[in-house]
Amino acid sequence: MIEACVPEVVKCVRCGKCRSVCPTLDVVGWDNFGSRGRMILSGEIIKNGFEPNETALNSIFSCTTCKHCYEVCPSKAKVPEVMEMTRNILVNAGKGLTSHRKMYERVERLGNPYDEHKDRNWWMPEYKEPEEAEVQYFVGCTPTYRTNDIAKSTVAVMDAFNIPWAFVRDQKCCGSPLIRTGYQPITAEHNIDRMIETAEKTGAEIVVTSCAGCYKTIKGDYPIKAREFDIEVMHISQYLADRIKKGELVIDKEVNMKVTFHDPCHLGRHMGEYEAPREVLKAFGVEIVEMEHAKQSSWCCGAGGGVRMAFPDLTESIAKKRVKEAEDTGADIFLSACPFCVYNLKENSENLDVKDMVQFMAENL
Amino acid sequence: MVDKAEIFDKLKSIVGEENASMDEAVLRVYSYDVSPYKGRPDFVVRPGTPEEIAEIVKLANQYKIPVIPRGAGSGAAGGAVPVNGGIVIELTRLNRILEIDTANLQVVVEPGVVHATLNKELAKLGYFFPVDPGSTDMATIGGLISNGGSGMRSVKYGVTRDYVMQLEIVLPSGEIVTVGSKAPKSASGYDLPRLFVGAEGTLGIITKARLKILPMPQAKALVLAAFDDLEKAGNAVVNTFAAGIVPSGLEILDRSALEAVKTYRPNLDIPIVEALLLFEVDGTPAGIREEAARIEEVCKNTGAVKVDIATSKERFDELWAARAVVGAATTALNPDCTRVYEAEDITVPITNVPKILLKIREIGKKYGMNIVTFGHIGSGNLHPALVINVLDDDEWDKLWKVSEEIQTAALEMGGTTTGEHGIGIARARFMEAEHGKAMELMRVIKKALDPNNIMNPGKMAL
Ligand SMILES: Cc1cc2nc3c(=O)[nH]c(=O)nc-3n(C[C@H](O)[C@H](O)[C@H](O)COP(=O)(O)OP(=O)(O)OC[C@H]3O[C@@H](n4cnc5c(N)ncnc54)[C@H](O)[C@@H]3O)c2cc1C
Secondary structure, three states: HHHHHHHHOOOOOOHHHHHHHHHHHHOOOOOHOOOOOOOOHHHHHHHOOOOOOHHHHHHOOOOOOOOHHHOOOOOOOHHHHHHHHHHHHHHHHOOHHHHHHHHHHHHHHHHHOOOOOOOOOOOOOOOOOOOOOOEEEOHHHHHHOOOOOHHHHHHHHHHHHOEEEEOOOOOOOOOOOHHHOOOOOHHHHHHHHHHHHHHHHOOOEEEEEEHHHHHHHHHOOOHHHHHHOOEEEEHHHHHHHHHOOOOOOOOOOOOOEEEEEEOOOOOOOOOOOOOOHHHHHHHOOEEEOOOOOHHHHOHHHHHHHHHHHOHHHHHHHHHHHHHHHHHHOOEEEEEEOOHHHHHHHHHOOOOEEEHHHHHHHHHHH | OOOHOOOOOOOHHHHHHHHHHHHHHHHOOEOOOOOOEEEOOEEOOOOOOOHHHHHHHHHHHHOOOEEEOOOOOOOOOOOOOOOOOOOOEEOOOOOOOEEEEOOOOOOEEEOEEEEEEHHHHHHHHHOOOOOOOOOOOEEEEHHHHHOOHHHHOOHHOOOHHEEEEEEEEEOOOOOOOEEEEOOOOOOOOOOHHHHOOOOOOOOOOOOOOOOOOOOOEEEEEEEEEOOOOHHHHEEEHHHHHHHHOOOOEEEEEEEEHHHHHHHHHHOOOOOOEEEEEEEEEEEHHHHHHHHHHHHHHHHHHHHOOOOEEEHHHHHHHHHHHHHHHHHHHHHHHHOOOOEEEOOOOOOHHHHHHHHHHHHHHHHHHHHOOOOEEEEEEHOEEOOOOEEEEOOEEEEEEEHHHHHHHHHHHHHOOEEEOOOOOOOOOOOOOHHHHHOOOOOHHHHHHHHHHOOOOOOOHHHHOO
């Protein structure tokens, strides 16, 4: 890992352009809590023999991996990747954060990071796998255990459009929180096996996710190709936008509302998808008013990268800033396309209603 | 032996526990700026008021320890690198725009205000602070003033020193003084604000700045002129001025830079030639049309192979954006290479620009280094980008030699090692050669203001 990390670390020329976009630096102020400082620390640790102290660990582990720095980085230094690699090196050296280790152990033990013992399908006990389906729904842990209405809404939307769907069988955590915090995605092979199995049984070769993090992980990080298995992974917004565009799904409702949309970092900057959710929302005739930071320059909600778990105060400050931006647009509702972003933003929003786009859809179909 | 713990306690009592650190991780991070130099501070503090800064400086004087002011650490000369240890004072908490007085064409800002933030606020009112560094998103006003910075539009609008009306300074003694005037012009006394412009924190710490601003021009256009010969491009610049036109920006990209841009942004419509000149003109819509047409004529008469005028906002932005990425593209292009900021700011008389461009190519060839060169030809300021594998010691050896030769050549052509980035530690070794006896004068001034040599010692060969 060190060999892979060093050439990426030295790509940073320390110009400091990332200072203007790093959500944690914005809150904390000290340079070690910004991307440039973290790159320096990573270099000190892996190249210059620095035994990381608590501040160094907190600096490295408080990056939300939002990738905003990479977006503006003239040298294209891969900060999120370097942070994940550095965290992995630290975890292997027994220096990971306790909260992250416990989360890893929960995933290992229960298949989810939330310490939930409930069955995955607790919210839909009547479910029986259909013989034929078009899409497999990978629900993800947050909609399953924390923002269940998003899972229900996703199902309601698919049903409303008569999209034949099946659950990905026996799902476990996608592994996103593991990779982001320096662990191996120990659930990846299991989930790939289950997707293949579900595809074989139902014929569904498209996997849709509710969560931007699951989407980035399954599509971007899983070694699916290596399994020589042809499966398409899509975020629900992409799947719906695609079919709306083809005229296969028709929305005949006009919703007279002003909407602002938060681009989840893992859907937007990490996977390059900005338009699909907007196209879906536009099909409802809403007016989309953009925040000061939107699309490529979307401001992180503060929850990603294991930060919400380990540094809740930091997350709260970042989320509050994002909510303020949304309020400043004068929108009637604040939508996103990621249960984890929604969960986090909602908790930090007093006046403005925060929802996932599928919830908005389910209510208005 | 000074007791560090005792000093640290005092620092904490001045700025508050959360704004002072001697944590190993923090000290390591504040050991760098953009330059290849490194130096470990003993303490880092983030004060919130000029009074706190004054207290810190007094403390430093008492213990005779160095004080290193720091803005965003985007300087490329090692100015903010604590090469002799000491207290790094980061000024980014002083980040308020205190006054915008459009009627009197001036603003008052704290030193930690980021350049882009100031211009964003001014743009809302139809005004701008014309100095425009490529580092606008990070550079602080304090750092810009202290490094004597400027930018792409200095050919028409001048440099930072032309916009500094008044400064509040914490002197090395800890006293707070205000130098300069609110009046639009003043012939009263020594020009003290200018003494602190480009002083790189060696004479005091800037805690407030009153800056001149201007109304934004109504329109802009860009003329692109392609040449198959560097000399001709140089002549076109001279002939443009001779025709009575002062463009608001005048940039040159040589073949190496154009190739870099093209690889980085393959879809960009830009010719690959020996030299491409970018002329920006601004003013009224009628005025810019006329000036652009005249520049076109001058360039054609001087042997341009192709001239284009861009007035659409998209094309204009696209071309300036391309110019802005050149330096960076050099790092992004090759997976094994990183740009090292050395010899990156030479400036020569305008007529010597073609000559130095050829010389840089010759030096590159001699050492087998691909040097990408671009810069503000209208003000003689070039930014050669030296790109090496930073994990290879032999390449570093080569880099130091190339840097030496390029900067020596600039001095021999009547130039300077720095047009806008400052001397810091990176170019200190050339100061004697460049300034001769004037160096003695600088030492006298430094000694008079800072007898204990606590303010950023080791910088500018002082
Ligand atoms: C990609 C890139 C592009 C750049 N483009 C340009 C350009 O176009 N034009 C240009 O001029 N520069 C440019 N620079 C150089 C650099 O950004 C400028 O010199 C900038 O003004 C430095 O500001 P800073 O806040 O980062 O200062 P720092 O690097 O933190 O400090 C610079 C110097 O000023 C001193 N200092 C800082 N604040 C104060 C203060 N309040 N009082 C006293 N001393 C102080 C420091 O001790 C140090 O000596 C560029 C740099 C990069 C990396």
